[in-house]
Amino acid sequence: MTVIQPGIVGDRIQSNRVHGSLYTDPALFQAELEHIWRKTWVYVGHESEIPNLNDFVMKSIGPQPVLMVRGRDGVVRVLQNRCPHRGNQVCVQEQGNAAIFVCSYHSWTFANTGDLIGFAFPEGYRDHGDAEKKELGLGRVPRVEAYRGFVFASFGTDGPTLAEHLGGAAETLDRVCLASPEGEIEVTAGFLKHKARSNWKFIVENECDGYHPAFVHSSIFGVADSGIGGLYGNQSTALTRDYGNGHTEVDLRPEFRKTGVPLQWFGTTAERLPAYVASMEAAYGNERAREIMIDGTPHVMIYPNLFIAEIQLFVIQPLAVDLTVQHVTALQFKGAPDLNRRMRQQTMGSVGPAGLLLADDCEMYERTQRGVAARDPEWLFLGRGEQREYRDADGFRVGHATDETPSRGIWRHYAGLMEAV
């Protein structure tokens, strides 16, 4: 068995097994905050959440609260939501429109660029605080970049560009946007939050684990009389793919192409969404529109925290070694009101408060977290499909729909991040 690298993780990550303590070690969680969440590109939000000048929305990078703001100049910034005076959280409103933020504790005032612009009772400061105004302000996350409206930020002042980080997985975000007649998605449906007493890495791995749906989700597949279960069966032609940099996908297109029925990915038919089909045909031409509607949107996990599950967008937020929040919203496609209405309905049914899908996954996350507390047999085996894994024309590792190609890719990337100096 190959040891990937010694160091913080020691020999706890091997080519086809990982040690259970990787999910329970509080010291490792603190190291992850430094090596991953405060260093690499992390998904923050979508530009459509702050369409107007001075719009803001409260977001997070790992456990840390941040504000995503569109300034008066139109520039999107990510600010740390912490007053430089005594550390108070400056903004407590989830979203809104404001040119300035006033700290509730002693009334220091900040422009939405982060600059400190005013004090209460300025006479108490030397020269009315001119020097402080230049020096103090809200912390700015140094690197902010967007791809197709998806805004990512990095606390690291150097390192790979966003394009380098996304690599081949950028094409999956293109595919999400293709399902809109206007080529754009919108994040406007509001977020549900689900807290799970589980390590965040179980959740990241589960997103492209095609081995579990046939068992964990059999009840919803039965109730909904859905064909989705078959996509994850032993006979499925669907694939798992490791794009590198921790990004992974379950590529269901081979199954949808086999039947060649538009909108099968969405569990509906063209007849039920005539307005959507017409606008897609007008935008892309009949043949291309048909191909796009057969293929559907991707099932992709952009490391470390953005998961697109065909019709939903999830953001994974670690709070502690054994506590994670999943923020989830229905994807909305610009120029597709009839599709969007059904997206919201299906989202409520599957991942809403009484939803039938996410509850099953959350139960597995918590049971797994409790399970790994027992230290014997210590290791988790991730060797499924190792012997049949291959490289596609682009050099990405590919496995069967039910193989653990994604988990192995995630751990390879994790080892590299955690061992980087």
Ligand code: FES
């Ligand atoms: S803590 Fe913000 S003004 Fe004092």
Ligand SMILES: [Fe+2]
């Ligand atoms: Fe699941």
